[in-house]
Amino acid sequence: MADFAKITGMDKEKLQNLRHSLAHLLAAAVLEIWPHAKRTIGPAVENGFYYDFDFSTEKHQSGPKNEDLHLIEEKMREMINGWDKFEKEDISVKDAKKMFSDNPYKLELIEEYGDQGLSIVKSGEFIDLCRGGHIESARDIKPNAFKLTHIAGAYWRGSEKNKMLTRIYGVAFETKKELDEYLWQQEEAKKRDHRKLGQELDLFFFSDLVGPGLPLWTVKGTVIRDELEKFAKETEAKWGYQRVATPHIAKSQLFETSGHLPYYKDDMYPGMELDDATYYLKAMNCPMTMALFSQKPHSYRELPLRLAEYGTVYRYERSGVLSGLLRVRGFTQNDAHIFCTEDQLENEFVQVMKLHEYYYRDVFGIKDYYVRLSLRDKSKKDKFGGNDEIWDKAESVIQSAIKKSGIPFQEAIGEASFYGPKADFQIKSVIDREETASTNQIDFIMPARFGLKYTGANGKEHPIVVIHRAPLGSHERFIGFLIEHYAGAFPLWLSPVQVAVANITDEQLGYAGEIVEKLRAEGIRVEWYNQNETIGKKIREAELQKVPYIAVIGEKETKAVSVAVRQRGEGDKGAMKLEKFIEKIKKEIKVKN
């Protein structure tokens, strides 16, 4: 695993120094091969480093191509043996200008930063103008733990007014194992890209007629949506939630009452003027649920009241930032709002955190998660509603609850929502993609704006506090994540098609048809591969579609009233009586594995 999981290994600063040191080595190796090239700058970046060169001064004005990268790598490995330390020395502007007199890029930097003091770094025969940030010994560079990845064009100092340079990228880690894992993840990420798989597996698509960021879900994608919703509905019923349903539009008054309009208007679709009112598409469900709670008086006996809604909301995102299912304009949230007393708040929040663990760790098998706890920035009063007393209370409860939940967390100052602190549940898939799975908030402010109260055991009115939560986030983002996490090979309970029935020849059409009907009658999702193709082709097709089970029907199976079962990832499981096959499938669906 890369950086995120490596907090316990080589520290982050040392790893960045290692990468920057490799940039020096890269420059040294390039200059060995292309001695007339002009080097410019070479920083460490996430997972690696790069160095920019001007090859126009070379013979034939020609620098390396992608296929030459392995030559440079070899040269780097060869040179590393002659390197020992990275020695840093101060240098005067005058000496520096002299040293780099044939390099206009370095001269430009010396001119610009000379008055701040300059330094050079020496290693082996190689000297570069550099502010430092290196490992102590070149021995820390493992020759098999770095790799040059690709070449790209880059303008000098990022401005298109300047000359186009050649950038060589590399990745580097402490160990070969980490490098291999990273490279595997990159390959996997390409293969698992949910946009690519979404099309191959026919799960969702975007339409020019409908608009950007507005996915349409096919039959197969809708199975996943429906299964997730059903599972969340059942789970949350057990955890004491009750469902409500509200419209997708409301008058501006609702969003003025909630306080969203002044803060959030640019992120909402524009208003619709009708009968002297302005209607907005809801960009969030909370104002609706608050209006619903406010409709009648409530007693302490009813609390906590956990009102859930699978609500579809619409938000304006610039078309440039839209990205498959991960950033969309319309999405359906696994939303709920918990209306409770101040005393119940902490325990309710702990339960919300535990529900997250149940979903992610226990059901979806995600081991890598933590909470990003967003608090207010006390110096920016205009950005955060309400008064200090309320904020202090909310922040203290959320901190305490997260500690009690035992889930690892990191604090992020200034990242709170305008109405309260929030706890983002961050998850990582097997390909190291970190996603905000859901956002949880404690809110004293919006309930007050809606005048939400309850009558206590003492007969007096008290203010209601609300927790906003949506463990499965949005269908869109979460299914996008799951496609990549499972590489499209969904567990049986989520698979759009659970069993592919494939007859070997047309002679088994009758018996295969019976099997299809029997499986369907048991509520199992079946696709019948009955086209006039070879059995090999049918099996390959079903495998490409990542169908968990293939039931092959030949003459033998027809006679024996059985099916020949192929299981995804395990291959041929041999013949099985239909009843046993059904039993096996139903059991596996039930345990969600």
Next chain:
Amino acid sequence: MADFAKITGMDKEKLQNLRHSLAHLLAAAVLEIWPHAKRTIGPAVENGFYYDFDFSTEKHQSGPKNEDLHLIEEKMREMINGWDKFEKEDISVKDAKKMFSDNPYKLELIEEYGDQGLSIVKSGEFIDLCRGGHIESARDIKPNAFKLTHIAGAYWRGSEKNKMLTRIYGVAFETKKELDEYLWQQEEAKKRDHRKLGQELDLFFFSDLVGPGLPLWTVKGTVIRDELEKFAKETEAKWGYQRVATPHIAKSQLFETSGHLPYYKDDMYPGMELDDATYYLKAMNCPMTMALFSQKPHSYRELPLRLAEYGTVYRYERSGVLSGLLRVRGFTQNDAHIFCTEDQLENEFVQVMKLHEYYYRDVFGIKDYYVRLSLRDKSKKDKFGGNDEIWDKAESVIQSAIKKSGIPFQEAIGEASFYGPKADFQIKSVIDREETASTNQIDFIMPARFGLKYTGANGKEHPIVVIHRAPLGSHERFIGFLIEHYAGAFPLWLSPVQVAVANITDEQLGYAGEIVEKLRAEGIRVEWYNQNETIGKKIREAELQKVPYIAVIGEKETKAVSVAVRQRGEGDKGAMKLEKFIEKIKKEIKVKN
């Protein structure tokens, strides 16, 4: 039952004549008691008749009050004995003016209609200016089959510039039985009004912050929505439907392609301008499903493809016509579109009709239904898209399919949708409220606009035909109907609360709590009446909430590990072991009774 069911009894015209004759009798009786009153006009109306009088010429300018209606009724019954026939005679303008010289209202009518020819009708001593439309013999009026219902103000000739008159309303039927049934229905309709019950049973409400015609569904109302959707999903899966999910908004291009925008724009919410496009809230799901179908090529092997969506749509209705759940601006349809070949069309339509019968007759116990078959008006070419050949084909198929389904139907010329003929499924609740439960359409036109094709067995492309159908109509209208149909006493499977657990004293709190948990663990919806009230009050409260089962827990039940069961409509069923009670409930839920 009233008119609708009475097609086989006294014919409609005769019934209207009977009612108009009663208006004469009413006028005669009123003039006996208030001889200085001026009578004006008295037509038959739906279910009865009225007569308008000017009582300002009476002593003290005072006419009858509602509490006097029974006196008038008695006078009518007394006079009827002296009546025999209704004799009509032509009369000259001159004679008419003389006869009604003291009645300015009649004089105005004589002035206006004199040149068309006038007539009078005599019965007993009573003569009225009248165009006719009476029963032959006054003996046909059954003295116990009519009733005066109420008095209201009405302007002369409907104009507020004229004098306010006094209108006396009556209802009349062929037999006392029909009258009683009608009066019972009227009483029931008041008690069953879904707006009243919706509030008493806490099912839904409207919010000024959200807007008119946009219901918010409470926890209890959402249970009914969810159960209906789950039931439809399971049922339609068995009938070969597959679900899809699409956004609530789309660019204008989608609705231009479908052809809705030019015809339907005034019924849609106004557009939202964004990034050089105009977005509209969808007012129907069909354009989305068509866009979805058009996304990839289709083979004849896939057809018929039945794509279902529980889609929420928004339509602009003038605020004046909004009425509870029966006429709203936002509603969720039990929608589906069947994509098929021309050859499959008729059979698919028959199946759609049979699915309706299954839902209404078999599940909801509605016996009174028929199909209103809306065809085009051939003389209005601009109102109906496409060419005659296509329309002829569509109308011929739909007529044939409805005949084959065996469901009674009536034709309505000119009522078709712009893209094809439609078959509305009309249902009647026990209180005689007729509703359009759903609309079904055959559509050759929209699929052509989207260029929908399939590849036939011959390898060539053929046009797709679509059936639009939504048997349960919209959640909103249908639940509104069901509330009135069941008077809020939903069958067990639809009941928001299935069992009320009521402990007699606080001493049984522990055992009652265990019962509540055990029932919940079985997936039964329970409400615990654990407040500090008498058992009598708790039972009354649960009965008012129409909870199907009340489990009473006293000392005896605690000792015997049982519950004392009260069943809605049947009263005390005695003590029952918990397991047996659970078994009984689960069985009843399963059979949907």
